[in-house]
Amino acid sequence: MPSATVEDYIKQIYLISDQIGIKEVAMGRVADALGVVPGTATTMVKALAAAGLANYAPRVGVSLTGQGHVLALHVLRRHRLIEQFLVEQLGYDWSEVHEEAEQLEHVISERLLERIDKILGHPTVDPHGDPIPSASGEMSESQLESFLQCPLNKTLRIARIADQNPDFLSYIARSGLNPGASVTITLRDSRAESVQLLARGQQLSMGWGAAAKVLVER
Amino acid sequence: MPSATVEDYIKQIYLISDQIGIKEVAMGRVADALGVVPGTATTMVKALAAAGLANYAPRVGVSLTGQGHVLALHVLRRHRLIEQFLVEQLGYDWSEVHEEAEQLEHVISERLLERIDKILGHPTVDPHGDPIPSASGEMSESQLESFLQCPLNKTLRIARIADQNPDFLSYIARSGLNPGASVTITLRDSRAESVQLLARGQQLSMGWGAAAKVLVER
């Protein structure tokens, strides 16, 4: 059985690769995501490669093997189902479940996981709007638009917040931009890299970076 | 923060000491309980002593310090609340929750624990009838009698099964001797070390060892 550390590495490699849309992930990014020094990441990734979970090319980066990919989806499934459970059944706020899930995902049994899945009615997204892989490893890949691409002056529904940073999430929550809420983008200024929007009757403005992390659907 | 291993050692030392009613626990018992070779237990217990959690006397045994005692009760609280939660909210059978709780007890946050405690209505015993220490470390110490001490031919209520062995628990569950069920002891033969009893209308017989682990109240 893979250790919690191995699972974390595999999960982060998957997430980074997915986020930047490139298969090969640079070691620096891996080290950053795991909060370790680069040398540690190199050592660990070599071990992952030796275990058949990843392909490692020195000075190029790391990518997941088929086996690694399967593991990543399993870990993600655990993480996201737990998040959903904490919100739905334990009264947690959606913006504060990440840390708890981060711990639980490594020790929860398959059996408990499936029981939670059933109780929640087999949800397909977690409280942040992140898709939950099925037990067999499929994931609904809907194409959402971010605040940077979506049309102006239309009422849209927040579908997903693509970030786990507690600070950012609590800002989003306080601004009433939870998944499910309605927004209208009123203005986008590419020179100022700024977006103006209307949510809960309030006028807000966000920078490019933050705006890119909020995904909507019509 | 103590590691999962440290918590396990402290918990086992507490349980053994409680069970045999002696403060000093022999190293062999510790090693057995944790499933490690004796040398490992010696090393670990020395580390516990160095951390101020236990007192260690070579070739005599180990006992908990005040600090160790507090930690033991915290771990036990987590373990037993989780067991109760799994049974009450997740539909687990009381005889099969131990393993899962064994893992979860080391990673659950104080916050989640208190939320579970609240949802369950601050229970004082877990599904096996084991008492749950309060957040401040108090534990209701009711004096129950085992099948070996209780009066004959009276209807008694099963209060607690003082064992975690899955085999034994599932035998108990199949025999209808769950905590809360009713029984009558019909005969006790000390030469044969055997107890005859009536539960769910069925006649059963148990040996001394097994009978000692079933605790009842009137």
Place this chain on the structure above:
DNA sequence: GTCTTTACTTTGATTTTGCTAAATTATCAT
């Protein structure tokens, strides 16, 4: 009272995961 058995301790090695610091390679501006 010696001897043997049993319980326990010590020692040295291993695995996993991390670190620091030095060495290497790549990149980019001049």
Place this chain on the structure above:
DNA sequence: ATGATAATTTAGCAAAATCAAAGTAAAGAC
């Protein structure tokens, strides 16, 4: 090209938790 800067790898070390095997002490057998 060349030299500076940044990213990456290598090498050596450390802590936690384990084991195997050898040594030691205590307890009971005769």
